[in-house]
Amino acid sequence: MVAVEAGRTERRARAAVALVFLTNGLVYANLLPRFPQIKADLGLSNTQLGLAVAAMPFAALLAGLTAGPLIARFTSAKVASFGMAVIALGVVLVGFAPSWALFATAMLLVGASDAVVDVAQNAHGLRVQRRYGRSILNGFHALWSVGAVAGGLMGSAAAGIGLALPVHLGLSSLLSVVIAVAVYPSLLRGADGDDRPVPDAADAAPPRRPWTGLGPRTVALLAVFGLVAISGTLVEDSGATWAAVYLQGLEAGAAVAGLGFVALQGCQFVGRLIGDRMVDRFGQRAVARAGGGLVLAGTGLALAFPTVPGTVAGFGLAGFGVATLVPAAMTAADHLPGLAPGTGLTIVTWLMRVGFLVSPPVVGLVADATSLRAGLLVVPLAGLVVVVVAGVLSTRRTRA
DSSP states (O other): OBOOOOOHHHHHHHHHHHHHHHHHHHHHHTTGGGHHHHHHHHTOOHHHHHHHHHHHHHHHHHHHTTHHHHHHHHOHHHHHHHHHHHHHHHHHHHHHOOSHHHHHHHHHHHHHHHHHHHHHHHHHHHHHHHHHTSOOHHHHHHHHHHHHHHHHHHHHHHHHTTOOHHHHHHHHHHHHHHHHHHTGGGSOOSOTTTTOOOSSOTTOOOOOSTTTTOOHHHHHHHHHHHHHHHHHHHHHHHHHHHHHHHHHHTTOOHHHHTHHHHHHHHHHHHHHHHHHHHHHHHOHHHHHHHHHHHHHHHHHHHHHSOOHHHHHHHHHHHHHHTTTHHHHHHHHHHTOTTSOTTHHHHHHHHHHHHHHHHHHHHHHHHHHHSOHHHHTTHHHHHHHHHHHHGGGSOOOOOBO
């Protein structure tokens, strides 16, 4: 693969997609610091709050498979840009919810619309990446992380000054929608299949009908790509859900216990910043295998020889190792021939969300039966899985 000189259209589209990713991270992250107030205002128990929040990934699973047909019908540009308004509506409704039932319903709307927008923004990012002829998708995911951090800081500041929940969520959601819709004219025009390379015949075109071309080999490849994505999300979720709990079990103080998650997120952000250059130089397969090896070695050694510094370092290595896995799986699925635009990406993203939903209870069940240290063995196991199955990923490198 040879990198090409990006023109004004491609540069504008790249900036526009970056802003869509950033606002997607921004809009929901504003809500997270307000959960304690929502819990207190509605008089919820921990179980009620957990069930309401779980409505989001549950709805994402139900709605995720509709992304491909929606992209085929309306294009990824429209779904990514204008779909942000539906996410924002759900977030605003959370601020006005007078009961647990309406709170959970609003979270259902957030989860369903976010699943569709997530596929669409990645599909459009991959369109721009094809125009560039080199990897740029990891940079978009890095900007999503920037948006999530910014949204969390905005939410924390709003909670700190006692800003009314409807006002805060209304303003932050309006900002996100305005940005996402304003950049729509800069996104690529035309149907998503218009700029796809046709390997077999010059006059052939990708199918427009969703789910066309899902033969046994394609399904098997999508399953393996999904396994790569699930491995990446399992490591991320284990760090988010269990790192602080595990570190407290090692007698780390409350402030230090949070460093496991911080190390994972920080190193993952760095990995995504330089991930595109690594992929261009070494290829998706080599980078994924090296990343899986870092997860296996870092967390494996941390669990074998449990110390607070070693565990924080292990989670940091794991974050760097998984930085490119989800974009790699998405790119591979999007490049499968014979599928309608967005179909492969939709399936892999849906499988990835299964991983997000299943991994916390699996680790919890193992931890309750034995120990959290044993439960967290799924993290180095995920690294080993990536090392084994990364052979399905591309070896292509990009020459400037």
